[in-house]
Amino acid sequence: MMETILEIRQLKKTYPDGTEALKNINLSIKRGEFIVIIGPSGAGKSTFLRSINRLSEPTSGEIIFHGEDIVKANRAKLRKMRRNIGMIFQGFNLVKRLPTVRNVLHGKLGYMSTWKGALGLFNQEEVEEALSILERVGLEDQAFKRADELSGGQQQRVAIARAINQSPSIILADEPIASLDPNSSRVVMDYLQKACQEEGFTTIVNLHQVDFAKEYADRIVGIKNGEIYFDGPVKELSDDVIQSIYAKGKEAMPV
Template sequence: MLRLEQVSKIYGDGTRALNEVSLEIGAGEFVVILGKSGAGKSTLLRCINRLVEPTAGKIFFEDQEVTALDGKRLRAVRQKIGMIFQDYNLVGRLSVRTNVLSGALGRTSAWSALINYFAKDEIASAQHNLERLEIGEKAGQRADQLSGGQQQRVGIARALMQKPKIILADEPVASLDPATSRTILDILRRINQEDGVTVLCNLHLPELAREYAQRLIAMKSGEVVYDGSGEGLTPRVVDELYGLEKTV
């Protein structure tokens, strides 16, 4: 469903963040991308929906060349791609419900959104998603009154409003404690298994990556250095990835 062909990214200052990365991700896969800080994980995810513009290479999503699209057709592809961020990216002063509803903006006209008018079925769908993530009772609260784990659930509920085919999660648990991290990763795994949504999740801890990856892709200096099962991530590979800064 997703194919990268020799994708490279060189930022304006000359930093080579991705170096001819080629990958194929099948529908329904749960893929963890592991690598230490600066390896190129975020750049890779952001190239997929062109939040970052690749310098070279092609990206195909459901047989459409994303790298060749613009305007309306790019927006249509982005609509199928849910994003989840380390810092949740919620609007703190708005209610949980409104934050979740903003995930449906692709379907709501700008005018309706401006006057905060969302169709009844969107409101019901937002509540359903919140309840599914067990924070239905928080719908009316300000987003910034929630704990980190709860805020990330809101972030996931917002992504679900898009009815995404794929979820790109950029270090979704980097700001959370180990127990809460597992709760969030369990939720992503459930969405993957129950809804068949493909998940691409960046992590920097080998231990969590090994535990959750159905397929694990390890990156170093903008290149894929391992692509296989979680169990195949041997101490030797981890050593190569992290060197002396190894964290596990």
């Protein structure tokens, strides 16, 4: 039995307007798992993922990561914990006007002193490491191009490289392929999977493409109306379950 790396207990998120985005999420994640979260848009997938590193502040609950509660951490503590959580976004979120390699180097900011990092004083070693990570995502030729000269799929691979450079133990990917064509989607997912296998990252990916989810996941979590609706290995995800996850309204069908 693998050790539990992330334990989420009674996680709730209510927006100021009263919308209950997350009602009561309990989830236990083991080291090295590749989890894909599926569910209709507006179900709370994104809020859930963003709650884990508190880009979206949870209303209540516990998120135990490496034995410590992220929800209770103060700013300085949170910064330290975030270094261990890489995040990949739908919109890539690179600094478009900076060279690719600089964007990868940004993964190291959390480990640097504030001013060294702010002024971008990366040393030779750090630059070489960033270049070698770019090589691993197949972008060594693009290292000194500006990020916005790259295609969408390439930009997402740079974002993966940035996350790898954080040397995290978990990677969160929020709809990483939603704005990519099928071809680059596959390439990005392959690189993400490869990186996670090689480095032993635990990975949580939000996807709305069920076929991709089935192909890459070890375990699938279905979220509907802010609650976990399905949680199990890919082979247990029947077409009926998929249909009821994506069905409108609330049919009673507990896990």
